[in-house]
Amino acid sequence: MNRSQFNLLAVLAILIIVTVSCVYRSSRNSAPNNQSANTIKPEETDAPKPDKADDNKKSDKGDFLVKHLEVTNSRYNEIDRQIKDEKLLEKAADKLNQSLILPYDINLITKDCGEVNAFYDANTHSVTVCYELMEHFYTVFRSDGLSDEKAYDKMFDAVRFAFLHEIGHALIDTYNLPITGSEEDAADRCSSFINLTELGEDGVNAVLAAADAFAIESKNTSSNKRNLADEHLLQEQRFYNSLCMIYGSNTTKYAYILDDQYLPKERAVKCPQEYERTADSWSNLLAPWRKK
């Protein structure tokens, strides 16, 4: 990875405040920017939807498949090479494929998109993480005073949270999961659930990094620029929800989160039950689709 490139970008990005209007979204009707030139064709759009009533007879007809698309902006060549060399997507796909039954293939893609985003596209059954989002996270952490190396490491942690948020959208759509309340919040909870229950310390670091990014982004966004009609929760709420999931998962181990600057006691007291309910809900929803 050429970090000097990111250093230059960090300076630029501080001058030009990045507005993240639709990070981690689910795309059902509209194609994201720049998709026509570098996209996965909807080859599986005729695949049947799973039968919700057929809970005990799920058959495995698909896999999470990694698709490497060509980078169109050369400044992302290095990060693209590193992700391919370290097989980050392949490792994620392997873990997911070992765990979950799928009724059709779901594509996992990293590429430059022309926008700061990560998204699930229900038409092409694709989860895409844009290199611009990774660059954004790096810039966010650098703007908060982290060293080049720490910002870079934390960027990967935050991206893991964003990636699993999009996997949450993919699972909700693919399995026709019932969601009461906001799907965006459910996707955040799915990411926290998978991170905290299955990925050990890496998972905790992912949720912590996302919480930090939400907090820093909220400081960088003036209140009159916030769109209260947006389907996502406010960054401040995502910050507290993420911390609540971590603290609730183990109140002894993560007691250090209990702090007025982080998680106030008034909220923290409810977090063990909140975490348990989230974990039970996602466990039950995914149970019919788990491989033995």
Ligand SMILES: [Zn+2]
């Ligand atoms: Zn989302």
